[in-house]
Amino acid sequence: MSLLPWRRILCALSFTLGLLVSTQAQAQRSLMDLESDTPIEGLTQAKLEEVGPERLLCRTMIASINDLVALLEKNPEPDAGFQRQLDAAKNSWPRSRGRCDAAIGDLEEGWPRSVLRDEFTRVLRLWSALIEVAEAHSGAAETAVLEAAVTAYQDELDQWREWLNASLDFWTGAWTVERPPPTCLSEAHERARSLAKKIWLLTTHPREKRTEEDLTDITIRIKTERKSLAQCVVDDALSQVQIGLLERRLLAYEEGAIGLREDDDARIRRAMDAEQRLVARSMRCRQEHEEGAPSAVCRPTIK
Numbered sequence: 001m002s003l004l005p006w007r008r009i010l011c012a013l014s015f016t017l018g019l020l021v022s023t024q025a026q027a028q029r030s031l032m033d034l035e036s037d038t039p040i041e042g043l044t045q046a047k048l049e050e051v052g053p054e055r056l057l058c059r060t061m062i063a064s065i066n067d068l069v070a071l072l073e074k075n076p077e078p079d080a081g082f083q084r085q086l087d088a089a090k091n092s093w094p095r096s097r098g099r100c101d102a103a104i105g106d107l108e109e110g111w112p113r114s115v116l117r118d119e120f121t122r123v124l125r126l127w128s129a130l131i132e133v134a135e136a137h138s139g140a141a142e143t144a145v146l147e148a149a150v151t152a153y154q155d156e157l158d159q160w161r162e163w164l165n166a167s168l169d170f171w172t173g174a175w176t177v178e179r180p181p182p183t184c185l186s187e188a189h190e191r192a193r194s195l196a197k198k199i200w201l202l203t204t205h206p207r208e209k210r211t212e213e214d215l216t217d218i219t220i221r222i223k224t225e226r227k228s229l230a231q232c233v234v235d236d237a238l239s240q241v242q243i244g245l246l247e248r249r250l251l252a253y254e255e256g257a258i259g260l261r262e263d264d265d266a267r268i269r270r271a272m273d274a275e276q277r278l279v280a281r282s283m284r285c286r287q288e289h290e291e292g293a294p295s296a297v298c299r300p301t302i303k
Contacts, residue, residue, distance in 0.1 A: 031115055031166050039177040040111055048171060051112045052283050055171070058100035058116065059276070061123045064093055066269060068130055073265070078138045086134050093127065115170055122160055129153040161204045168197045184232035185239050185246075188225065192246055192253075195221050196275060199256045203272075207263045218257045222250055238289040240300040242282060249278045 075082040107113040132149040172193040252274040259267035285298035
């Protein structure tokens, strides 16, 4: 049985990254049950960003799944080399899982910790389902067995996609209580997050489900954002740095859009990695400027 019909790319989560509530209160509510227009009491963007390092650390689990998907795609017929790489992936997984698990365990109780823990659990299910596919493929299982494993994985992926939609909203501040007056730069950040969400959600769909309308819309939005960002006038050093990082993020989104159109998984992954490095840089620079001692990479470039 060919594995090509189910080939997928899993979106690497954006970590544009607490609220202190009781464990009992948290257990009674789920991210999926939250009202879209009702902020979570006490939740601020700063509290979300506090768990940025933990989100980045846990991203290695998603990277491991992406790598395993790529391995399956490159090996329609399993051989000894495939088995060695599969064994290596299985051996490295416990380390990625353990580091993420420990990092989440060190966080204070609250919504950020709860959402990250839920993500961790869902990624575990994805990995388990994908390993079943890989092992069935490696063992030259009967077609019915492989099909059942693929179907189970696709079911988990569908659930992950639904969760990812809400999760990306959460981490980009959809339920925060602080809404400072909008500025040209803050609105540009918001539009960039919306654009990133659309691109990365599309990566979880196979090529045949990525409509021409979606791809054209992304291209138009990127061009529009470049023009809008060029019109932002700022006079403080941090904002100047953030504008530069946003410009580079738009380049990453352009690469991701090309990857989507050409069904180029490697290009999509490079774009994802570039965007996440830039988001991490933005968080780091904001903290350094707040502390009054920005490093060289967090100071404006002299033109």
